[in-house]
Amino acid sequence: MPELPEVETIRRQLAEKVIGARIKRVEVRRAAVMTNPIPGLDLLSGKTITGVSRRGKWLWLSLEGDLALLFHLGMTGQLVWEEEGELPPHTHLLIELDRGRLRFTDFRRFGRVRLGKSEEIRDYLEEKLGPEPLSPAFSVSYLKNALARSRRPIKALLLEQKAVAGLGNIYTDEALFLAGIDPRRPACTLTEDEVKRLHEAIKGVLAEGIRHRGTSIRNYVDAEGTPGEHSLFLRVYGREGQPCPRCGTPIKKIKLSGRGTHFCPHCQH
DNA sequence: ATGCGCCTGCGT
DNA sequence: ACGCAGGCGCAT
Numbered sequence: 001m002p003e004l005p006e007v008e009t010i011r012r013q014l015a016e017k018v019i020g021a022r023i024k025r026v027e028v029r030r031a032a033v034m035t036n037p038i039p040g041l042d043l044l045s046g047k048t049i050t051g052v053s054r055r056g057k058w059l060w061l062s063l064e065g066d067l068a069l070l071f072h073l074g075m076t077g078q079l080v081w082e083e084e085g086e087l088p089p090h091t092h093l094l095i096e097l098d099r100g101r102l103r104f105t106d107f108r109r110f111g112r113v114r115l116g117k118s119e120e121i122r123d124y125l126e127e128k129l130g131p132e133p134l135s136p137a138f139s140v141s142y143l144k145n146a147l148a149r150s151r152r153p154i155k156a157l158l159l160e161q162k163a164v165a166g167l168g169n170i171y172t173d174e175a176l177f178l179a180g181i182d183p184r185r186p187a188c189t190l191t192e193d194e195v196k197r198l199h200e201a202i203k204g205v206l207a208e209g210i211r212h213r214g215t216s217i218r219n220y221v222d223a224e225g226t227p228g229e230h231s232l233f234l235r236v237y238g239r240e241g242q243p244c245p246r247c248g249t250p251i252k253k254i255k256l257s258g259r260g261t262h263f264c265p266h267c268q269h
Numbered sequence: 270a271t272g273c274g275c276c277t278g279c280g281t
Numbered sequence: 282a283c284g285c286a287g288g289c290g291c292a293t
Contacts, residue, residue: 003287057288075287076277090277108276110288152270161289168287217287218279237287258272260285 002073004133004166005209006220006228007057010079013223014102015052017081018061021097022048030092033104035114044069044115049097056129056165060121068121074110079103080225107219129165133202138164144195147187154190155183156257158202167202170215170237173262175201177236182268183261184254208233236262 002010026041028034034041044063051062059079060070071079083100093104093113104113116124130146131137146163147154157163158172167175176183178201181194190198214220214228217238221227231238235245240253244264252265 006287072288074276074289106276107278108286108288110275112289156270159288170287215287220287257270259288 002057002077002214002220003168003171003209004054004057004206005171005212005230006214006222007054007059007073007166008210009214009228010223011052011054011059014059014061014079014081017100017223018049018097018102019051020048021099022046023063024096024098027094027096028092029094030109033092033106033109033111033113035112036116040115043067044095055125055132056161057168058125058129062118066118068116068118070114070116070121070124071104072112074106074108074112076108076219077104077106077111078219078221078225079223080105080221081223082225129161130163131165133164133166133206138199138203140196140199143199144192147190147195150187152187153184153256154181154187154198155259155261157187159257159259164202166206169259169261170217170234171202171205171209173237174205174235177201177263177268178204180268183256183263185269236264238262 023044026044028041047064049061049063053060058070058072060068062068081100081102088105090107091103091105095102150157155172158167179197181198209230212228212230213222215230216227217231236251239251241250244251244267247266249264249266251262253260253262
């Protein structure tokens, strides 16, 4: 599910809704979504939410007392703010606020929630993530170095969160298409020009995804419960057999590092 | 570096 | 009935 653009969309919307809100009550409806012991959650009652942040595909609420509640949405996780209403099935965590409520719903249950001290959460993420692709830390020279050290297929490398934080299966295929690069190419074989194109393409597709409030294939919704529009703009992902938007050749789908991979056999080398 | 398991639901 | 799906962590 959610890759960087989807999580960033949720972050922006939640920031509007919940910063300054006070937590009335937290209900863990399925304990297994918590990576650490639950009793701690009781201590969230009465606390005010002071911020909503994102790093890669991870999102956290900052809370009074230097605490952070960290979410990873896995493949099908939703984080929705709403006033009221019947709870959908597979809602594992409910945070009641003085204005509305926040629910974490995830039918495949790959998502996780963790409570920790702010600093501990920061360290946890920094340890496992590479640079933010939309920040200056993700420079052409950084990317060039990262690629030079690997013979893995370029697509497999881009999916590693330690190389670049936040890319997943959709935006990786889209970026490689825009850059005109075959996803199977060993990373270290990219030329300087190709690295530059890839760098631009990565930033471009992510920004575009955010602009369209994310890609909804089947289950993703933003923090208001609304599907994103970016599926209408995908160039190769999910378009096997349909004409390449650039040359008309049918889009091919192969399996690469265990993931469905879409590309144009004519435009990508 | 690759494959498998974790889950549920949908399309074939 | 089977394969596949936006991801990740662990075993091999």
